[in-house]
Amino acid sequence: MDEIRPISVDGLRQRYGDFEAVAGISFEVAAGELFALLGTNGAGKTTTLETLEGHRPARHGTVRVLGRDPYRERRAVRPEIGVMLQDGGFFPDLTAAETVDRFRGFTPAPRPRGEALELVGLAEQADVRVRQLSGGQKRRLDLALALLGRPRVLFLDEPTTGMDPEARRATWRIVRDLVAAGTTVLLTTHYLEEAEHLADRLAIMHGGRIETTGTVAEVVAGHGDRISFQVPERFRVAELPALRGAGADITVDAGRAVASYTVTEAGLQGGLYELLRWADEHRVELRGLQARSASLEDVFLRTSAGARATEGTETEGTETEGARTGAETAAALEGASR
Ligand SMILES: Nc1ncnc2c1ncn2[C@@H]1O[C@H](COP(=O)(O)OP(=O)(O)OP(=O)(O)O)[C@@H](O)[C@H]1O
Numbered sequence: 001m002d003e004i005r006p007i008s009v010d011g012l013r014q015r016y017g018d019f020e021a022v023a024g025i026s027f028e029v030a031a032g033e034l035f036a037l038l039g040t041n042g043a044g045k046t047t048t049l050e051t052l053e054g055h056r057p058a059r060h061g062t063v064r065v066l067g068r069d070p071y072r073e074r075r076a077v078r079p080e081i082g083v084m085l086q087d088g089g090f091f092p093d094l095t096a097a098e099t100v101d102r103f104r105g106f107t108p109a110p111r112p113r114g115e116a117l118e119l120v121g122l123a124e125q126a127d128v129r130v131r132q133l134s135g136g137q138k139r140r141l142d143l144a145l146a147l148l149g150r151p152r153v154l155f156l157d158e159p160t161t162g163m164d165p166e167a168r169r170a171t172w173r174i175v176r177d178l179v180a181a182g183t184t185v186l187l188t189t190h191y192l193e194e195a196e197h198l199a200d201r202l203a204i205m206h207g208g209r210i211e212t213t214g215t216v217a218e219v220v221a222g223h224g225d226r227i228s229f230q231v232p233e234r235f236r237v238a239e240l241p242a243l244r245g246a247g248a249d250i251t252v253d254a255g256r257a258v259a260s261y262t263v264t265e266a267g268l269q270g271g272l273y274e275l276l277r278w279a280d281e282h283r284v285e286l287r288g289l290q291a292r293s294a295s296l297e298d299v300f301l302r303t304s305a306g307a308r309a310t311e312g313t314e315t316e317g318t319e320t321e322g323a324r325t326g327a328e329t330a331a332a333l334e335g336a337s338r
Pocket residue numbers: 016019021039040041042043044045046047048
């Protein structure tokens with residue numbers, strides 16, 4: 001079935017003067033899916049969101065919300081979408097209830113006030129003035145306003161900034177329930193944990209481009225699980241095994257040389273198998289042995305550093321270090337870093 005995607009972006013470019021803030025991005029979000037846009041500061045997330053919300057026309061490329069141009073067909077699109085901005089712009093002297101009432105006045109078929117406040121856990125703060133609400137409570141009031149018209153498509157720009165961990169988790173539950181009920185959500189966030197908890201799919205933006213996209217598992221896959229251990233004192237670095245093509249990076253931790261492998265090719269199980277077989281053959285105990293899966297944070301940090309993960313890693317040690325034992329390498333690297 002050729003169903004209309006609630007959100008579709010194809011080759012979008014946006015400029016501010018000579019500066020290209022969005023440099024040709026494409027993605028689609030299906031009905032009832034939550035898509036997260038991650039990225040460093042200034043990556044172009046808010047510009048993308050604002051274009052989808054109809055605040056500015058696409059300079060190049062095509063943007064559609066529920067099959068329509070959100071800028072040119074704003075009147076048709078607006079009642080179907082909910083928008084939670086980074087900074088809500090409330091009237092500080094109104095209470096939470098009065099704020100909801102004021103926005104209900106602009107919203108076709110709005111939720112009842114009590115339901116809206118209840119939904120975001122603010123029922124007890126109904127009579128509190130906005131200026132007395134905490135930062136996290138203001139964010140939740142903003143979410144209540146975004147949900148007033150029971151939107152089919154919801155845009156959340158850093159929705160949990162300023163929330164304590166409990167409020168953040170409560171907000172995640174609300175968002176998950178909305179998605180389960182069929183709402184399509186586009187979210188920007190700086191919290192990787194938020195994306196890991198909520199996103200069906202995500203994209204990491206950097207410098208106006210999408211560097212990587214997919215489900216969390218797809219994005220993380222191929223970016224390398226890691227295995228590390230202390231270089232055995234009597235072994236030379238050059239004698240350490242390659243784990244299906246991956247060589248060791250050598251660093252010093254607490255005076256000991258540590259070998260780390262990014263086992264993109266072998267994976268954790270394959271890499272560990274080869275390493276333990278080598279250790280067994282050489283009758284060596286691998287102290288400080290650690291194996292951990294790649295995380296979204298690993299991928300994000302590599303992307304934002306502009307250094308995309310490469311297939312495998314080179315042995316970092318120089319030829320001289322390769323000829324040194326673990327103990328000599330630790331002494332040499334530590335001396336060099338002083
Ligand atoms: N009105 C504007 N005029 C000029 N430059 C702008 C304007 N708005 C944004 N920019 C620039 O465009 C780039 C993208 O900004 P944008 O706000 O879209 O990024 P972002 O990914 O949302 O960043 P953040 O995570 O910091 O909110 C930035 O370099 C920003 O300085």
